[in-house]
Amino acid sequence: MKKIKNLILSPVLAPVVFLIGVILSLALWYELSYHGKEALQKTLQTKAELTRNDIQKSLEANILTLKRMANRWEARNGTPKQEWHDDARNYVADTPGLTTVEWVDETYHVRWIEPLEGNEKAQGLYIAFEEERKKVLEGASERHKVTLTPPLDLVQGYKAFLVYLPVYTNNQFGGFIIGIYDIKKTLSHYLGDLFSEEYHIELFIDEKLAFQNFDKAI
Secondary structure: EEEEEEEOOOOOOOOOEEEEEEEEEEHHHHOOHHHHHHHHHHHHHHHHHHHHHHHHHHHHHHHHHHHHHHHHHHHHOOOOHHHHHHHHHHHHOOOOEEEEEEEEOOOOOEEEEEEEOHHHHOOOOEEOOOHHHHHHHHHHHHOOOOEEEEEEEEEOEEEEEEEEEEEEEEEEEEEEEEEEHHHHHHHHHHHHHHHOOHHHHHHHHOEEEEEEEOOOOO
């Protein structure tokens, strides 16, 4: 397989650093001529550069958008529920790979979800049910900074990475605004035509396998 490049995402909201590795290969690689392999390698390398730039710029903009939601929450000591849902609905509709926005309260329970349809299992969920997640949440709330998670298996039935943005009211921790990104949908958007059965694809986030569309044992 041809590893096209490690993609480093360092959003403007430092110190968030996200390391993505993408491996692409043609399923019928052995049938290509030498010149065919060389041309494909150049195509994949070009796509890697474009993907890196697209993902970095997009995530920076997306995080800033969610950060504005958190800022409004703090400035108003809480956003009215309907207004919050209207904002979140627009962000989900306009952001590639973003499937859900949540407000999680200071006890780490999911209170508001947009959209609710398809996310019913998450309503009221205590998201610190695993020790690793609890440490991430506690650290994010203490630092008052944006935190991106490694790949997580969600109760909604897909693998995602999450963006946690802590909110405070009257200088007291009030929970998180959370953006949930479906890894498969995000990768499909940025790889375009390369996201097909003709290619073997592996995606690593911080060296953890986040997506794979083939069985290595076959």
